[in-house]
Amino acid sequence: MEQLEQNALEAMRKNGFEVVCLKDAQAVKEYLLEQIGQECSVGCGGSMSVQETGVLTALAQKGCKVYCHSNVPPEERPQTMRNARTADVYLTSANAVTKTGKLVLVDGTGNRVGAVCDGPARLYFVIGRQKLVDGGINTAVSRIKKVACPKNAARLGLGTSCARTGLCSADCPESMCRLTVAVDRTPRGRSLTVLWVEQPLGY
DSSP states (O other): OOOOHHHHHHHHHHHTTTEEEEEHHHHHHHHHHHHHHOEEEEEOOOOOHHHTTTHHHHHHHHTTTEEGGGGGGGGGGGHHHHHTTTTEEEEEEESSTTTTOOOEEEEESSSSHHHHHHHHEEEEEEEEEGGSSOOHHHHHHHHIIIIIIIHHHHHHHHOOHHHSSSOOOTTOOOOOOOOEEESSSSSSSEEEEEEEEHHHHHO
């Protein structure tokens, strides 16, 4: 593990996050299946990092009620997003992590940042190590706009500048970058666990 990564993990712990280092996506799935009881409802913001672990299907098979708007018809998505925000547990990721341990998210609809800021009592962030940047929030946002957003916009079939050209345009009318949130510390009265994955996950 490089020094930058070690320092960031320590910074996250100092910021009040519980940090669990896991080898791969399978380890993430096994960990979450142990932590989340079948009586729990689980929300998810459509995170590819979470989806790649296969944990949502496994939790549903276990008996959990899982709310993920990516897995329902368009007409059901608004209510599914609302249900996810009031679930017992919320699974998500960050788009980037600063070297001082801040979790940075960019959102288009606001369902994910809304749930993180004022939603379920238990938050789990599934984060692949490639999302760490050697800098602060500006560097994190730069990574998001240059790396994460073009891939995500292309996946969703959006007509954004970044999906078409790979480059961000400040005046893009279809921009998916509408809300930017940095999580400095665990929100009061809640728990936040970072599952730090020693392999790339998501974008």
